[in-house]
Amino acid sequence: MPQGASRTDSDTCPGGRVCRRHAAGEDPAKRDQILQGAMKEFLEKGFDGASMNEICRAAGVSKGTLYVYFEDKLDLFVALVARERQAIFAGFDALLKGDLPLEDKLTRFGQRLASTICTDHVIQWQRTIAGIVDRMPELGARFYEAAAQRTHDDLNALLRRERAAGRLDVPDPERASAQFIELTVAGIWRARLFGKRRTDPEPDEIEASVASAVQVFMAAYGRTSG
């Protein structure tokens, strides 16, 4: 097994010139490698169930090195959550822009959202986070904000625009956007979270669920029903 600093990215030496060796604990590739191993462990065993020794093994990194990159177990976990938090929910806002008809926008947004949050990987994250919310409430809240609340806010803004344009009759856009989000994954997400359903929903199931969600939503809030 190779030792010494791995050379996968360039950096600057004290002399100011480009060099190929990283300072201790500053090789981003090694950092990712550790995070990857940690993710496997944390998602499988939860925060308490995961062991630092196992994380080292899974990451292919010595314990000494790991503790150069991260202060302790909590530090590692927090860094990992922060990374995944934004990786999962990047690019959602773009789906609500453009000048498609409202139904199409909702459908596109709903499909992306529903399929994303019902994925095995994301479901595992949600379980892991939920499991430690009691002892780390701020971490859970931040995860929620980056995920549910951000998409919620984006949708909320769209609904207000549509209302202002007279195409929607929404007394409470805040509530309506929350309702739409829940509708898209009705009957699926919760069953996934609690392990009643153990495989990703098929794309056509997502499509059907979102189509029904759009239909119900428009029936309730559309100005011209149909």
Place this chain on the structure above:
Amino acid sequence: MPQGASRTDSDTCPGGRVCRRHAAGEDPAKRDQILQGAMKEFLEKGFDGASMNEICRAAGVSKGTLYVYFEDKLDLFVALVARERQAIFAGFDALLKGDLPLEDKLTRFGQRLASTICTDHVIQWQRTIAGIVDRMPELGARFYEAAAQRTHDDLNALLRRERAAGRLDVPDPERASAQFIELTVAGIWRARLFGKRRTDPEPDEIEASVASAVQVFMAAYGRTSG
């Protein structure tokens, strides 16, 4: 601190007569006492985070005694989940019977459901269960069945009856009942689960949310819109 078998329930002795002393590990009051302490620990720390020593302390029971009543940590946890599972969701079906108008039934059912599953205690249970679903999927599935799925099925049956009576235009009652359930807690439950909101919702918020849910539901599926 008193020792010896506590005398809170009657039992039968080998002779067949009523006696006041329980066989080892068969005092239901002591059993409850253990379960109570275990609940506190498991809900606060999760399955892995909870320690058997702490559970003993919290329950006011010696470790030796605890292991007379339960085989091991998992056995205790499973017994506890089984007890709570049915304690939480008892009596929901009754709310859907009688001859009230559909809207009233939905409202009553929705309010009870929403306020129940957003309670601190129930939220903590959901977090704890979700946290170990990966390693104990059957336990999570059974929890889901007793909770979400049972209420879901009850509602489903009601919708089919209403459709048969011509008072509802539901193409897919299965989906519609899931949608209604999600609508009642839209924007609340998820925020509670992830610790974004840390207190029980006020009754009037529940009422407003359920009222909106009924409205949306009836707009989408009611035969006479209004």
Place this chain on the structure above:
DNA sequence: GCTTTATCGAACCGGTCGGTTCGATTAAAT
């Protein structure tokens, strides 16, 4: 009274935990 026995409580088991240390290794920099 005496016997029975459920419970207590503390010591103990082997194992693993998170975290630390430090000499050996090895590759980059010069």
Place this chain on the structure above:
DNA sequence: ATTTAATCGAACCGACCGGTTCGATAAAGC
């Protein structure tokens, strides 16, 4: 070729884990 230092890896720390054992205690049954 030599120096430098990031990483390795194994041993080690004290603490605690889940689980077991067993003599002491005290209440119930006779």
